[in-house]
Amino acid sequence: MSTPVKKVPIHLQSSQNRLVIRHGKIVNEDGVLEEDVYIEDGIIKQIGKNLIIPGGTRTIDARGKLVLPGGIDPHTHFEFEFMGAKSVDDFYQGTKAAVSGGTTMIIDFAFPKPGESILDCFYNYRQKADDKVCCDYALHMCLPHWSEQVKREMEILCKEHGINSFKMFMAYSFMLNDAELYSAFEQCQKLGAVAQVHAENGAIIVKNIERLLSKGIVGPEGHELSRPEEVESEAVNRACVIAKQVKCPLYVVHVMSKQAAQVLNLARENGNQVYGEALVAGLATDGNQCKHQCFQHAAGHVLSPPLRSDPTTPLALMNFMAQDVLQVVGSDNCTFNKAQKELGKDNFTKIPNGVNGVEDRMSVVWEKGVHTGIIDPCRFVAITSTNAAKIFNLYPRKGYIGVGSDADIVVWNPNATRTISAKTHHQAVDFNIFEGMVCHGVPEYVVVNGRVILDEGQLRAVEGFGRFIDTPVFPPYVYDPSKLEELKPQNNGNVEEEIQNIREIEKLHLEEKTCLTPTLPESTASTPSGRGARPEGQRNIQDSTFSISEDLDTDRKSCIRVRNPPGGKSSGFW
Numbered sequence: 001m002s003t004p005v006k007k008v009p010i011h012l013q014s015s016q017n018r019l020v021i022r023h024g025k026i027v028n029e030d031g032v033l034e035e036d037v038y039i040e041d042g043i044i045k046q047i048g049k050n051l052i053i054p055g056g057t058r059t060i061d062a063r064g065k066l067v068l069p070g071g072i073d074p075h076t077h078f079e080f081e082f083m084g085a086k087s088v089d090d091f092y093q094g095t096k097a098a099v100s101g102g103t104t105m106i107i108d109f110a111f112p113k114p115g116e117s118i119l120d121c122f123y124n125y126r127q128k129a130d131d132k133v134c135c136d137y138a139l140h141m142c143l144p145h146w147s148e149q150v151k152r153e154m155e156i157l158c159k160e161h162g163i164n165s166f167k168m169f170m171a172y173s174f175m176l177n178d179a180e181l182y183s184a185f186e187q188c189q190k191l192g193a194v195a196q197v198h199a200e201n202g203a204i205i206v207k208n209i210e211r212l213l214s215k216g217i218v219g220p221e222g223h224e225l226s227r228p229e230e231v232e233s234e235a236v237n238r239a240c241v242i243a244k245q246v247k248c249p250l251y252v253v254h255v256m257s258k259q260a261a262q263v264l265n266l267a268r269e270n271g272n273q274v275y276g277e278a279l280v281a282g283l284a285t286d287g288n289q290c291k292h293q294c295f296q297h298a299a300g301h302v303l304s305p306p307l308r309s310d311p312t313t314p315l316a317l318m319n320f321m322a323q324d325v326l327q328v329v330g331s332d333n334c335t336f337n338k339a340q341k342e343l344g345k346d347n348f349t350k351i352p353n354g355v356n357g358v359e360d361r362m363s364v365v366w367e368k369g370v371h372t373g374i375i376d377p378c379r380f381v382a383i384t385s386t387n388a389a390k391i392f393n394l395y396p397r398k399g400y401i402g403v404g405s406d407a408d409i410v411v412w413n414p415n416a417t418r419t420i421s422a423k424t425h426h427q428a429v430d431f432n433i434f435e436g437m438v439c440h441g442v443p444e445y446v447v448v449n450g451r452v453i454l455d456e457g458q459l460r461a462v463e464g465f466g467r468f469i470d471t472p473v474f475p476p477y478v479y480d481p482s483k484l485e486e487l488k489p490q491n492n493g494n495v496e497e498e499i500q501n502i503r504e505i506e507k508l509h510l511e512e513k514t515c516l517t518p519t520l521p522e523s524t525a526s527t528p529s530g531r532g533a534r535p536e537g538q539r540n541i542q543d544s545t546f547s548i549s550e551d552l553d554t555d556r557k558s559c560i561r562v563r564n565p566p567g568g569k570s571s572g573f574w
């Protein structure tokens, strides 16, 4: 593990505050421009030819290169405690690796520990991440149980803490039942949030696992057998049906099979407001890796929903990306070392689920999508950056190269190649599912908030340089698509006007955070129940009968004082 570089105060970095990228081709999702980009104080200030800029400005010559919006990875799990292990890429190492691969923003999933309220979970994630992140980040909030308290705290997270997305699980011990999903989606819709689902039928998986284990199938190959395609597609369909009842926009995380994508396609054709995310793992490798004779290799490919054994799946998923059946590529980076994967040596259900991808996502998608001719560079930008920015309401501040947007930019060399390997990657994990893959398309410079972090191959990540970015409610892309065109910077040369426009949009979002339920009395806050948290290792997360909500009795807890909530305390108690 490398030593973190300590944060350099911004006022000491003035020589780095001005940058011009010349002679490149700017690729946005909506077109290509041969113009220069001038950046000052972390913001794009001018775009055009023959720009008049201050002397002493650093120039990057991007001749023959593409100038892309920095990647946005909307699905990471850094330092995530899961299945008896903790993912080894933390917010420092994970975001550093992200930047080295051309990703300039990540959205991680805050996941409450047993007994932890979603508000406390949010504060704890901020405390973990804020001083470590090398690039900007935002958070989705996971809802591992449903209660009136969760419902109230969702509103607080939306109104006061810049959260606009909530993830529900349809599998694992902490899955919600259909009625709970209905209520959670309904609350998302009222708040102007985006509902996300991990779509697999948890009850069927439990029964399949019992059957497989009783037959002596205990190796990693049992993982996919317990969670076949129809188990995924059934859940996708059910989630779409439930979301439609309450008119809630739905984002299906990690769509891993052709069947699931087809269900999503049908829902979209029927007018459902649903979006699908593929994983870079699913676009580049398949479930046959889980049948490898080496346990560590096979277990290294275990994630849920599983990679599919049907070898035509990766290509089919890339075609779905091209056809806009799927809109976003995430990594679901949730990395466990070989030794951690050994937890499941004798029982595939105990293999910590998760793979790498945050560092290699951009190059692998380029290789499998653009280099093969399936998608063009504009679509590449859409699926690796802009669509995530639109869905989670970061656009046009993020995901776009325009005047007034944040200067998160990648100078991309489409002709250079690199070979992926765990020996050379920047991640903490000791395994790489893309080992040996040669990728055309390499980031040569990566600019994060106006600062050149990857500089001709030299990575100069700064721990804590990234910021937490609010994701305001009611993203126009999902709630009012007709408004979206108005948001796009016009690049008409009026810098101050463009910056003002983008900031105005943010202000508008903040004003839209209206109060939907009465203010909480202080006594409704949460603290771990008197029974105490269940010790790790006693829980079997595959067991659908286990319920965190029953176990913790979350609504009857006394209040606690919040420890230094980020952004200051608006009141002493929650």
Ligand SMILES: NC(=O)NCCC(=O)O
Pocket: 077, 198, 254, 302, 303, 304, 305, 332, 334, 353, 354, 355
């Ligand atoms: N996907 C996976 O197997 N691990 C990460 C946690 C999750 O997203 O379900």
Ligand SMILES: [Zn+2]
Pocket: 075, 076, 077, 332, 334
């Ligand atoms: Zn995930």
